[in-house]
Every structure is written in C-alpha cells, then in structure tokens.
Amino acid sequence: MGREAGHGDCAMYADQFELLSRGDIDAVLIATGDRWHTLLSIQAAKAGMDVFCEKPCSMTIAESRALADTFQRLGRIYQAGTQRRNGSNFELAANLARNGRLGQLQTLHAQVGPGDRWPPITTFDWLPAEPEPPNDVCDWDRWLGPCPWRPFNSQYIRGRWRGYFDFHGGGILEWGSHTVDLCQWAAGLDETAPVEYEPRGMGSDTPYSIHCRYANGLQLVMRDSDFLDLGSCHIRFEGSEGWVETADGGRIETSENLRNESPDVPREVARAATANHVRDFLDCVKSRKTPRSNYLAACQAHVACHAAYIAFQLGRSLTFDPARDTFEGDEMANRMRSRAMREPWKI
Amino acid sequence: MYRTVGLALMFVVGNLSMVLANQQRENEALQPMVDGKYGSAAEIMALAPAQLVEILEDSDATLFAKSRACLRLAVVGGKDEVPALAILLEDSQLSHYARFALEAIPDQAVDEALREALGKVEGKLLAGVINSIGRRKDVDALPLLGKFLHSEDAEVSQSAAEAMRRIRPAFY
DSSP: OTTTTTOSOOOOOSOHHHHHTOSSOOEEEEOSOHHHHHHHHHHHHHTTOEEEEOSOOOSSHHHHHHHHHHHHHHTOOEEESOGGGGOHHHHHHHHHHHTTTTOSEEEEEEEOOOTTTSOSSOBOOOOOOOOOOOTTTOOHHHHHTTSOOOOOOHHIIIIITTTBTTTOOHHHHHHHHHHHHHHHHHTTOTTOOOSEEEEEOTTSSSSOEEEEEOTTSOEEEEESSOSOOSSSSOEEEEESSOEEEEOTTOOEEEOGGGGGGOOOOOHHHHTTHHHHHHHHHHHHHHHOOOOTTOHHHHHHHHHHHHHHHHHHHHTSOEEEETTTTEETTOHHHHHTTOOOOOTTOOO | OHHHHHHHHHHHHHHHHHHHHHHHHHHHHTSOOOBTTTBOHHHHHTSOHHHHHHHHHOTTOOHHHHHHHHHHHHHHOOGGGHHHHHHHTTOTTTHHHHHHHHHHOOSHHHHHHHHHHTTTOOHHHHHHHHHHHHHHTOGGGHHHHHTTTTOSSHHHHHHHHHHHHHHSTTTO
C-alpha cells in the first residue's frame, strides 16, 4: 500500500485500537467484515476521526441507531460505502422521482440479493473446527471481535464468512443496504423507514420479497428477481405518470413518455461512482458539509433492511414504529433488534 | 510417441486427482457441524424452551448444541429459562452465549440474575455482565456498579463507567 500511495512509510497494526489511538489521523476507511463496522466506526469517531465505512454498516437495528447517535453527538463526518448515491445513472433516476416527472410516486422497488447466490437470511451453522493458526497469521479471537465465539475454520477467513448469522445480514442486507438506501434517497425519506413489512417466498431461496409501506402510503418492494436485466443492484421507481429502472450496467429504462429525459450512462461513467463517492467524502472532511451517504441516511436504510430481515426470519408481517425503532405487538421481533456483544467489546 | 502420450496422460490424471482431492477437502470443510445427540443447528433451533434448557443442563451436550440453545432462547426464552442461563454466566466458553439470551429476555428475573453474577465472575466475564446490565438499563444495579468504577482491571472499570452512563446519562 505504501508503494501504491507513493511513499514507503505505511504502518501496519495488528490491533485496530492502536491505530485509533494515534493522534495524527483525520479520517479512516473501515473495510473489515461487517461484524466490526459499527464498533470501529464509533470508536474512530470517539477518537476524533471522520469515517468512510464499507456497507453493510451495522448488524442490528440497535447498532444502526448507536452509529447515527454517536456521529450526530460528536459532529464527525460519516460516509457509508453506498457509492451508488454518487453514480450518474442512479442520480438521474432519483431526479426523475424527485422532480415530479414520474407523477405521484407509488412504488419503489429495491433489488435484494438474488436468492440463488445470496440467500435472504443466514444460517446458525458452524463449520467444523480446524487447528487455529498462529496469532501472527490470524488472530482468531480478534477476527471474531464482538461476535459469539465459534471454532476456527479457514473457510471463514478466505471470505466465506457470509451467510452465517454471526457475521452477515443475508441477501436482504447485502444488497438492500445499497438499493433500499437509493429508494429512500430518491423518495426524500432518508429520515425514516417503512412502517409495515410483509415477507413472501419464505422456505425457498428464490424468488423472495418483502412488501413494505411507509407512513405516507408509499410502497417499497424488496425483491430478488424479475428486474429488466440491467446489471446488479436494480432499482425501479413507479409513479402515476411513468416509471424508471436502472442498475449497475448504466442503462436507464423508462416508460415511453420519459425516453428523451433519461439518456443511458456509459458503463465507464457509471463505474466512476466509487471514485465520486470517495471524492464526496474527502471534500466533506475538508468543508464539514454532509456527504450523500451520511450517518442518518445509512442508519435508516439499514434499519429498514434489518426490519425486513426480522420479518422474513419470523415468517410473518410486522408493524414498525420508525420513531422509536420498535415493532408493535411483537415481542419476538423486538428481541431481535439487538445482540449482546462478546466481552469485552461494547458500543 | 506412445511413451509421450502415456506421460502426458499420467500428468493429466495426476493433476486431476489432486484437483479432486482438494475439492473433496474443501467440501468437507464446508459441511456444517451436526451434534451427535441433538442434530443440526436448524434442528436444535426448532426445539421448545424446556427442551433447550435440557440441552443446557446436559453435561454431555457439546458446546455447539449449548450455544445454539442459547441463541434460540434469546428469542423464545422466558422467566423459567433464566436460572439455567444464569449458571452459564460463570462458564468461560458460554458466558457470552448466556448473556446473548439473557439480554433479550424482558423479565426482571434477568436483572436479578445479572446483579447476582457480579459477585461470582471476574475479568472479561465480569466486564461482559456489567455491559449487559448497562444495556438493560437496570437502575437497581447502580449502587453495585459504583463499586467497580475503581477496579484495577481497566476493562471492568470502563464497562462500569459506561454502564452507569447508559443507565443514568444525566448523572454520569
């Protein structure tokens, strides 16, 4: 990394907290597994740093809220790694929704992880135990961090940690953290989450969907399939006067009446989303303005995904109060809003 | 020529068996664990609370089975399951799993069990119990937590300070 950045003094730390205790760092990029994202973001903010954190940003509703509360209280800059907010084609689609060209918005569609590759929810399985490597190869206890202990298996550290309850939020959170986020952004609903969640397709990996409704009546459908094959991470916005759909490929499909207002974005321009997103963050570190994927937007999109996940796991419809982060009349669902962290970790 | 073809064949067959052996090892490494007595994670998670407690109280049950039972009790456990979980707070391997369940159970019996555990555990396990008390905002635990503010164990004293702040933010 040092060579890549043009200097040779890139320091490496086995202990993240040693790095965070340095007094000369303005901002950090957090690109660990999901299990560490919230805890490290909060610790970095407490250490006076701004944070760019990969998504998913949290493991639970409670973590999402703690993240937003901390950054609001401390006034640090937070950018979630939901780079599509700075992708030209997604921005064009969002603008069509915002400026009334679609008429009255009726339904937002967010593609969640296609179930054949990203099952909607995770398993409680353990892989068989293998001998733990030496700490300088992999500090297993540190790798697990706040998650429940389980025996070492080399598959986890080769990237196959996804799909397990302790480490991952399933296909719903994996893609929903991008696409639900885009839907809420386009609809001007960054400060809330749907109030109703109805899961469909339980018992098989695909097709599946969660049909949600906001307090203002707007529908949000999280579904894994039946989009227009425009790439990964589709979004589709439908209004009384028209519709628009796009995805990572950059192509934008619309209803006939909007064809002239939605030029396709060349693939290379669409791919600039990540660079634009990092630029947005760095500009905000300097200006102290709010980046596009700020803590509140990220928190609320994640809350919506976690609520959808809980509805899917329980296999029943849920009513949610986004002002209090509480499910109404469902104690089991409320219990699933948080998880105890393994000692000594806490947020 | 036959010799060359033979050598090439041997090379291909040798490489193929190596690839297949590696594939088999990888497949075995990805086979989920199954408890000989209680079955798979999914089977354990489908049990009723009383049966989950039986696993916790079974001295022959594996860590895998007991940990799955705790995860499930976080969602379905109640007052009746608290004593079996409370005992595990002193178990270095299962203390966190017990807290995972206890933190989620909305019953006063949990707060009483966590307070009682303050005098039974130490080190990281004590820090964990204090963290759970803080998460549950147990006001009755405040006088007990104050005693740990000056613990020589930094993890314990920091957890106590954080828990007290969480329970009574205006005071601490």
